Amino acid sequence: MIAILDYGVGNLFSLKSSFGVIGAEAFVTADPEVIRKADRLILPGVGAFADAAEKLRASGLDSVLKEEAAQGKPLMGICLGMQLLFERSFEYGEHEGLGLLKGEIRPIAEQIPQGLKIPQMGWNGLIIKRESPLLRYTREGDFVYFVHSYSAVGCDDSLLATTEYGAELTACVGKGNVFGCQFHPEKSGNVGLNILKAFCETEATA
Amino acid sequence: MITKRIIPCLDVRDGRVVKGINFEKLGDVASPVDLARYYSDNGADELVFYDITASAEGRALFTDILTETAATVFIPLTVGGGINSTADFDRVLKCGADKVSVNSGAIRDPSLVGKAAKLYGDQCVVLSADVKRVDGVFRVFAKGGRENTGMEAIEWIRRCVGEGAGEVVVNSIDTDGVKQGFDLEMLEKVCEAVHVPVIASGGAGKIEDFITLFKTLPGVDAGLAASIFHFGEVKISDLKQTMAEQGIPARL
Numbered sequence: 001m002i003a004i005l006d007y008g009v010g011n012l013f014s015l016k017s018s019f020g021v022i023g024a025e026a027f028v029t030a031d032p033e034v035i036r037k038a039d040r041l042i043l044p045g046v047g048a049f050a051d052a053a054e055k056l057r058a059s060g061l062d063s064v065l066k067e068e069a070a071q072g073k074p075l076m077g078i079c080l081g082m083q084l085l086f087e088r089s090f091e092y093g094e095h096e097g098l099g100l101l102k103g104e105i106r107p108i109a110e111q112i113p114q115g116l117k118i119p120q121m122g123w124n125g126l127i128i129k130r131e132s133p134l135l136r137y138t139r140e141g142d143f144v145y146f147v148h149s150y151s152a153v154g155c156d157d158s159l160l161a162t163t164e165y166g167a168e169l170t171a172c173v174g175k176g177n178v179f180g181c182q183f184h185p186e187k188s189g190n191v192g193l194n195i196l197k198a199f200c201e202t203e204a205t206a
Numbered sequence: 207m208i209t210k211r212i213i214p215c216l217d218v219r220d221g222r223v224v225k226g227i228n229f230e231k232l233g234d235v236a237s238p239v240d241l242a243r244y245y246s247d248n249g250a251d252e253l254v255f256y257d258i259t260a261s262a263e264g265r266a267l268f269t270d271i272l273t274e275t276a277a278t279v280f281i282p283l284t285v286g287g288g289i290n291s292t293a294d295f296d297r298v299l300k301c302g303a304d305k306v307s308v309n310s311g312a313i314r315d316p317s318l319v320g321k322a323a324k325l326y327g328d329q330c331v332v333l334s335a336d337v338k339r340v341d342g343v344f345r346v347f348a349k350g351g352r353e354n355t356g357m358e359a360i361e362w363i364r365r366c367v368g369e370g371a372g373e374v375v376v377n378s379i380d381t382d383g384v385k386q387g388f389d390l391e392m393l394e395k396v397c398e399a400v401h402v403p404v405i406a407s408g409g410a411g412k413i414e415d416f417i418t419l420f421k422t423l424p425g426v427d428a429g430l431a432a433s434i435f436h437f438g439e440v441k442i443s444d445l446k447q448t449m450a451e452q453g454i455p456a457r458l
Contacts, residue, residue, distance in 0.1 A: 011299050011300065011302070011304075013273075013301070013302045014280065014302050014304075017277040017302070018280055047327055117402060117403060117427075119328075119329055120208060121372070121403050121427075122208045122209060122211055122251070122403070122427065123457045124207065124209065125207070143457040145282060164207055165207075165208055186280055187280060187281060187282050187304065188280070189246065189280055189281055190280075192280060
């Protein structure tokens, strides 16, 4: 069973449905007991980093997440949820993240040449950097759907895939039992569903 | 490299797709859910559902089909039509819409774009503008293109983007339905004025019209059309194959 963490950020309908079509049972929940019982966790999120980080802390789910991740339970952050896994973000100030992955969140404006539109909105190809169980069904160049103005930097030790948008931006990360997608797998057609399927097949780490 | 998006638009009334649609193999398709799935399977990068219902019952049917679509189709879904308040945003977002497009609602209440952007994020708010030349000036039209608001269109679009619209659909009334190609002159002016994704609408009649659009105006991010896709005059899979052959980034 998969727990999709509901901490008051964004619409989780498509995400829940996408697990349904790949035959996985998923619950949208804010209940720490359900989260502790779940086999796998999804940290979703859209909007601003500071607001989401604050809501996660206020709900008390930040410590539940850290405990569960420390016990080796597979966890995947999506979009802003992925950004929250890192140490800090520089979106409107400096804000602390969960620190489950090494690296920080920086504006893509600092990383790409001028003239490209921000946010990056649309379908872009994946450039695979490292083999991972998360990408077992994913091929080089597969297209996924992005909507973002910030991305992770300094995350070489967890980098799984990038995407080319004037420069290579972090698209997918994973280390041990902690994974993250900057793009929206639940909006990326079959390629995205396959990434969710692969996540459902990841093993807990000891 | 980010790809150019191809977006079919479905007009929905009382829970059914407007205009008889006839596909080989599929026969008559009036269910928006089936049609959405068909497009998704055949390479559409995104879908627009446009609610042209007038009644409350029709509106309830619309949210039902929206929910059903979002539960089975996993590409971005934009919803427009009858969006007049942040409560309307809320209603369709809860049913699985990813983006919400405002047109007459923003003309009636120019603060709507800003309010919605603050609540749901810029990426969620799409400004849709129906534009027509009147005495050589681009004017914004309301009520499905029937009423001249008198507002200069480029300034209106710039203002809404300034308020937080994260994407702009430019529908040229002058080229709409003519099938002689997109309104390149109008689109160029919009691309010069704003730095958010621009979606071209109105005028596509054949594959070459999309090729010309993307080759002439690199600032245009997506092409939207309705009947040419519904009637099978242009197959999305063929269109995207041709785009790729012509060196236009396309998701295949």
